Amino acid sequence: MKSRVLEELTEETVGTLGRAGFIVEEIDYPEEGRSVDVVGRSGDKKVILKVVYDSARVSKREIEDLKKLSATYRASVLIVSEKYWKTEMEDDVVYVRNDIYVVNKNLLRDYLLKSSKPIVLNVRGNYLVRISSKGFAKRRLELGLSRSEVANRLNISREAVYQYETRRSMTSVQTAIKIADLLGEEVFEEIDLLNESMFDQYESRAESPLLNELLSLVNVRDAKFFSFTTTPVDAAIVKDEKTVSIVRLTGFSRSEVELKADNAVKLTSITRSTPLFIHDERRIERIGEALREIFGE
Numbered sequence: 001m002k003s004r005v006l007e008e009l010t011e012e013t014v015g016t017l018g019r020a021g022f023i024v025e026e027i028d029y030p031e032e033g034r035s036v037d038v039v040g041r042s043g044d045k046k047v048i049l050k051v052v053y054d055s056a057r058v059s060k061r062e063i064e065d066l067k068k069l070s071a072t073y074r075a076s077v078l079i080v081s082e083k084y085w086k087t088e089m090e091d092d093v094v095y096v097r098n099d100i101y102v103v104n105k106n107l108l109r110d111y112l113l114k115s116s117k118p119i120v121l122n123v124r125g126n127y128l129v130r131i132s133s134k135g136f137a138k139r140r141l142e143l144g145l146s147r148s149e150v151a152n153r154l155n156i157s158r159e160a161v162y163q164y165e166t167r168r169s170m171t172s173v174q175t176a177i178k179i180a181d182l183l184g185e186e187v188f189e190e191i192d193l194l195n196e197s198m199f200d201q202y203e204s205r206a207e208s209p210l211l212n213e214l215l216s217l218v219n220v221r222d223a224k225f226f227s228f229t230t231t232p233v234d235a236a237i238v239k240d241e242k243t244v245s246i247v248r249l250t251g252f253s254r255s256e257v258e259l260k261a262d263n264a265v266k267l268t269s270i271t272r273s274t275p276l277f278i279h280d281e282r283r284i285e286r287i288g289e290a291l292r293e294i295f296g297e
Contacts, residue, residue, distance in 0.1 A: 005082065010051045012105050013038055013080050020112035022047070025270055027232065029263035035062035035230035036069065038080075039270040045194055046075035046271055055081040055095070055102045061230055063098045068226045071202040072236045072243060073271040076194040080108055084122070094191050095122045101193055108193070117190035120173060129176035130168070130189040137165040139183040154178050210248065211235040213284060214291060223295075232263035236273065239295055243273035250281055 010026065017024045022040035035058075037051040048069050052058055058079060066077045079102040082088070084095045091110070095102040103111075110116040121128045140150055147165075151158040156175065163169050171179070179187060208227040215225060215237070223239040235246040247264040249257045261277065268275040274294060278287060 006051065006053050009053070009080065009082060009105060010037060013049060013051055013108065016105070016109045016112055017047070023270065025266035027263050027266060029232045029259050030230065033059060033062065033230050035065040035228075036267065039075075039267055041270045041272075046073055047194060048073070048075045048077045050077075050079045052079065052081050054083040054086060055079050055097050056083075056085045058097065059230075060098075063100060065228050065230045066100060067199040067202050068228060069231065070199040071224070072226050072238055073273060074200070075271060077199075078103060078108070078193060080105060090122075092118050093120045093122050093127070094118050094193070096124075099199075101191070103193065111193050117192065119185075119188045119190055121170070121191065127173040128170040129173060130170050130191075131164045131179075132187055132189045133165050133167060133169070135187040135189075136179075136183065139187050140165070143183070150182065153182055208235050210278075210281060211237075211246065214246070214288060231267065232260050233267055233275075237291070237295075242295060243271070244291060244294055245271075245273045245275050247275055247277050248281070249277055249279050 014024050014026060017038070017040040020042065022042040022045075024038060024040045026038055027034065027036045035050055036048055038049040040047045040049075048066065050058055050062060050066060066079075069075060070077045077100055079097060079100055081102055082104060084097075084102060089095060089102070089104040089107075091104060091106040094107070107118060111118070119129050121130070140147070145153075147158050147161045151161045154161075154175065155178070164171070176188065211225060211227055211234075215223075223237050225235065225237050227235045232247065233245045234248045237244045237246070245264065245268045247261065249261060252260065264275055264277075276287070276290060276294075281287075
């Protein structure tokens with residue numbers, strides 16, 4: 001039953017992206033432990049999604065690869081799920097799993113097709129709303145209220161009001177309701193699910209021996225490099241606006257090679273990166289030449 005539910009969830013996710021104007025591809029490699037199920041592009045916006053019945057089943061390896069994929073391809077990453085740790089997900093709440101947004105199909109649909117942006121986050125079971133510091137201060141001044149008056153009416157400290165106005169802060173839903181009654185909902189930050197490259201500062205690492213060898217040959221200056229374990233792409237090198245996706249095809253059967261290569265093409269075409277297929281690792285010098293030509297080194 002869960003398998004059928006997952007198939008339907010994936011179909012609905014693909015359909016929603018398509019109706020929102022995205023070019024969409026489904027990824028089905030590797031068969032187990034896969035971090036990417038759907039990729040889409042609309043103009044310059046790129047999105048990479050993991051679709052799962054319960055987001056608790058997304059492994060740490062998959063989470064890490066999603067973050068690296070975001071940094072590599074300057075893409076938004078999302079987990080689309082029916083449940084969050086066995087609990088039915090709410091339609092107007094964005095859940096957070098290891099800094100990655102988790103949403104249900106209804107919230108994704110409303111966001112993409114109705115431009116309805118949520119404001120409530122569920123972080124480790126706590127329902128929170130993010131305060132817009134500029135919006136909070138502006139609205140307080142418009143109403144002619146002092147910080148002390150706002151603190152008294154909200155039954156919070158003056159220090160809390162100061163923090164709301166001077167730094168990025170979050171507050172409980174209970175306090176947010178009081179703030180909305182006093183200042184209006186415009187003082188809250190809407191959650192942008194398609195926040196480009198949420199993990200742009202993610203530390204790059206050449207964890208693959210092959211990638212290490214290639215980097216020593218290419219000597220690409222100021223490049224970032226990433227290795228993946230749960231995607232059809234094994235590694236990537238990023239410099240400026242150029243991204244090369246490296247796909248190892250050695251050591252696989254013919255059917256496995258075809259499946260992996262086909263999915264790698266889907267991923268690289270959506271992310272607009274250059275695929276580099278490695279059929280023979282013994283020809284490492286030739287591979288290095290190809291990379292130097294791409295990066296102009």
